[in-house]
Amino acid sequence: MNAPEPRYDTALPLSGSRFTAVYRIAAESPAAAEEAARALVVEQTIEFPAELVGGTIAREVVARVESLEEIEPGVYTTELSFATELVGGELTQLLNVFFGNSSLLPSVRLLRIGLGPELARRFPGPRYGVAGLRQVLGAPAGPLLSTALKPLGLGPEELAAMAYRLALGGVQLIKDDHGLADQAFAPFEARLEAVTAAVARAERESGLKAVYAPNVTAPGEETLRRARLARAAGAGAVMVAPGLVGFDRMERLAREVGLLVLSHPAFLGGFVPKGDGGISHYALFGQLQRLAGADAVIFPNYGGRFAFSREECAEINAGLKDELAGLAPALPAPGGGMSLERVPEMRELYGDDLIFLIGGALHRRGPDLTENARYFRRLAAGAE
Amino acid sequence: MNAPEPRYDTALPLSGSRFTAVYRIAAESPAAAEEAARALVVEQTIEFPAELVGGTIAREVVARVESLEEIEPGVYTTELSFATELVGGELTQLLNVFFGNSSLLPSVRLLRIGLGPELARRFPGPRYGVAGLRQVLGAPAGPLLSTALKPLGLGPEELAAMAYRLALGGVQLIKDDHGLADQAFAPFEARLEAVTAAVARAERESGLKAVYAPNVTAPGEETLRRARLARAAGAGAVMVAPGLVGFDRMERLAREVGLLVLSHPAFLGGFVPKGDGGISHYALFGQLQRLAGADAVIFPNYGGRFAFSREECAEINAGLKDELAGLAPALPAPGGGMSLERVPEMRELYGDDLIFLIGGALHRRGPDLTENARYFRRLAAGAE
Structure with a gap:
């Protein structure tokens, strides 16, 4: 030839x-x-x-x-x-x-x-970003506090009671566990209604601002429908796992629904293999999340039960905050088996534009969740 | 404590x-x-x-x-x-x-x-599966033939002329390149109309059955809208990349639109790292695809320009065909830098329930695409 x-x-x-x-x-x-x-x-x-x-x-x-x-x-x-x-x-x-x-x-x-x-x-990126999220939470400076409603199996009223106690103690961003979808034990709409009301009640009583981020990871248009329900109910935020629904659905959420968007890493881990190949932590948990409109990004903190290194976490932090064609920076929300005692060390790595996401440790400390939340808030502020 | x-x-x-x-x-x-x-x-x-x-x-x-x-x-x-x-x-x-x-x-x-x-x-799985896809193509036995319309940059009429020549030569499943979305040089609707008409004309002239699978990978509901347009135009199939849109959107396509569903591996590669972790080839390119309704699954063949091994490809083949709670088996469509000469060896590995997906090699053979397609069809049938 x-x-x-x-x-x-x-x-x-x-x-x-x-x-x-x-x-x-x-x-x-x-x-x-x-x-x-x-x-x-x-x-x-x-x-x-x-x-x-x-x-x-x-x-x-x-x-x-x-x-x-x-x-x-x-x-x-x-x-x-x-x-x-x-x-x-x-x-x-x-x-x-x-x-x-x-x-x-x-x-x-x-x-x-x-x-x-x-x-x-x-693709204008995060609608709120660091500055907007701080404005919504009335928290112009310092690290922010977040936790998850769990374990799976609890009903809407039990989750709402938990959210109330946590918000009363000053947890600012209360999200669903990412395993909460629309199961019979805690259907989405009943959960949304009960938890949103509980958080609002705690806000009124404590004078401390808090928002609820229900998990809207769901098939097809249901993601958008649930997010619109969350807006109508006054939830203030939504959580979604782009690994499960696609980055484009998160981008639509940010653009069309107008609530704070919290990104969860479920099903994304395949992209960060230990060897060659895959996507860098900088791009996957930093840049691509901003491109798709996340205001805050959950990922496994180093030294917890997952295997991200301190260096990889620093990369994520940079990917969320470095200049990227004028897109707003977003907040890192490291979690995954963290203990309360690691707060100061994390603040050093991530800086003050940081969301502490503490789950089980908050419950392990004892049965009084409001007191645990207050302790956590003092720690985060560097006062303990 | x-x-x-x-x-x-x-x-x-x-x-x-x-x-x-x-x-x-x-x-x-x-x-x-x-x-x-x-x-x-x-x-x-x-x-x-x-x-x-x-x-x-x-x-x-x-x-x-x-x-x-x-x-x-x-x-x-x-x-x-x-x-x-x-x-x-x-x-x-x-x-x-x-x-x-x-x-x-x-x-x-x-x-x-x-x-x-x-x-x-x-989750009833593939609507067509191996038997249904064979029925649509009027091909009760033997390997099936597929190719992609490319390169990016061609317009609807040029892609349609290419599809016509390929269908005339007996290529049964003509799909878009996965990079064809809705770009100005080949807008989705104009492309759909031109290519569908060209394939139908070739069918009438040759008496050989062929279907067109436009790429409906797109943001949000646009995937479903394009698939419905494809059905209305008589395309017969659609292609989607679940790594980009989420497996649940492919599942909806299969359930709601009713066309043959061809799955493309773009953006899925992160899940199959060479070391530990990730998802097995068996589950990712086999079982999960059937769970989400794919009738045929494209993946990189061993020995091409990607790095899947012969053993990993055999695993995929098994994951597509093994018993899985009664879900229909689906067809493997190995591609990725294949040459025509590998047809017999592949038939040995995958068996006859197999779609040969040959792209560039079909063009490299010479400028007469219809003649190249006929050669490819004879090879696939084991006659050359």
């Missing part, structure tokens, strides 16, 4: 607007890294024999290798740029361009994303 | 109906494995200090370790069972129970799922 002629081109002129992503590539030599980067620009765009495309497709639709650098022996970083037109304004397709097929390449890790001004307009 | 009294129980009697999952645990000793299994039953259910719950919550809401076995030094498998009531009938919550928080534990891998009769009624 002779060398083929390019057979495919597009008639459409592109705008020249581009966005970027940085990947880490494991490769045995500079030549292998270059080959891998050249394969990646095709994989993430045309997924087609490069020799058969010409003109605009070859020059602009195929991604471009903007840089390739060896950062340690056998490890490279490469920045690619992509035509904004590839996205068509849809978050699903933007994620597909960033990491669709390349998620299947074990030697490639998505390290960070870069958004041009067009994408930042289309 | 004295040993605490259990403080929490539920008033609700449970039915006793349970479902199961098997996990692989990496642990240094049998005692460590037992501890990990005991932690897992809590992690996947109450996520709460076990000593503080009693009664029904302790006995039935917390998962149960049904077995724990060392399969090789340092590697264990454990079967857990869960109360069906934990799910509340929602696929998002079922996935959360199977692998929500445990996705964040790098030493735990979800190996396979088991469904009780209640869950199998609620």
Whole structure:
């Protein structure tokens, strides 16, 4: 067979607007890294024999290798740029361009994303962010306090009684356990009504501001319907797991419903393998969450029962707060088997723009949840 | 502090109906494995200090370790069972129970799922499956043929002309490239109309049955809206990437729209790390896809440009076809840098219930796509 002629081109002129992503590539030599980067620009765009495309497709639709650098022996970083037109304004397709097929390449890790001004307009990020969330909670400075309603099996009235005691003690953000969906023992609507009323009562009695974040992770439009119910009931916030419902559904929640959005990491863990591949903690729990509108992001704290390292948690904190095309920064909400005593050390790592998420430890301290919450609040304020 | 009294129980009697999952645990000793299994039953259910719950919550809401076995030094498998009531009938919550928080534990891998009769009624699986898909395509036996419309950048008329030539040559399942969304160069509706008409024309002229599977991966309800448009246009199938839109949206597509559902692996790769953790190929590309209604599942074939092994692909094939609470089996559609010459070897691994998905290689063979498709069809039938 002779060398083929390019057979495919597009008639459409592109705008020249581009966005970027940085990947880490494991490769045995500079030549292998270059080959891998050249394969990646095709994989993430045309997924087609490069020799058969010409003109605009070859020059602009195929991604471009903007840089390739060896950062340690056998490890490279490469920045690619992509035509904004590839996205068509849809978050699903933007994620597909960033990491669709390349998620299947074990030697490639998505390290960070870069958004041009067009994408930042289309995906404006957190509606509240750090400043807005502080405003809603009337807490201009200092770490914030959060806990979860659990265990699974309790009914709406029991969960509401628990929420009341916690809010009375000064817990500012009271969320559902992520396992609370719409089970017979605690149906969503009954739970929403009972807990929202209980939190409002505690607020009136204590003068301390608190919001309830019901878990709206659910199939299809039910996520949106439940979030609208939460708004109507006056819950103030919602929690959703983008790993289960897709990042685009969280983005819609943020844009259409208008409540604070708290992101939960359930089903996302596959993306952060210990070896090569996957998505960096910086991008997965930081940048992508802001892109999809999360105001606060739950993730496993280092030193708890999960396996994130201190360095990975610092990365997440940076991914939530670093400049990203003007999108608002979001709050880290590290949790997962934390003890109350770790509060000072965490404050040092994350800074004051931080939500302490303490679950079981708050119950382990003793049966008086209001007193436990007060202790937790004093600790968080650095007074104990 | 004295040993605490259990403080929490539920008033609700449970039915006793349970479902199961098997996990692989990496642990240094049998005692460590037992501890990990005991932690897992809590992690996947109450996520709460076990000593503080009693009664029904302790006995039935917390998962149960049904077995724990060392399969090789340092590697264990454990079967857990869960109360069906934990799910509340929602696929998002079922996935959360199977692998929500445990996705964040790098030493735990979800190996396979088991469904009780209640869950199998609620999630009936593929609407068509192997037998139904064969009936739609009028192909009672032998491997089936598929390819993708690409490269990105072509317009609706060019994609339609390509589809026409491919269908004329006998390609039975013509799908969009997964990067085709709703971009200005090939808007969804214009593409749907042009390609569907072209495939129908080829069918009339050749007498060979073919269907078009437009990519309906899109934000929110747009997925469903596009699938309904596809049905109205007579496309016959749709393609969706559950990694991008969530498995529950694919399940809705299968249940509500009624077309053949083809699943694409974009953004799912994070779940199959090379080391510990993640989800097995058997469960991720086999069982979970059927649970969510896929009739055919695209994944990277071994020996192509991705890194799945021959053994992992055999696992996927088994996960698509093994008995699973009566759910229909689904078809494997291995692709990803395949060459035409590998057809016989693949047929040996996957058997005849197989969709050959060949992309670039079909174009590399030469400019006459109809002739290339005919060659491919003869190869697949074992005649060349």
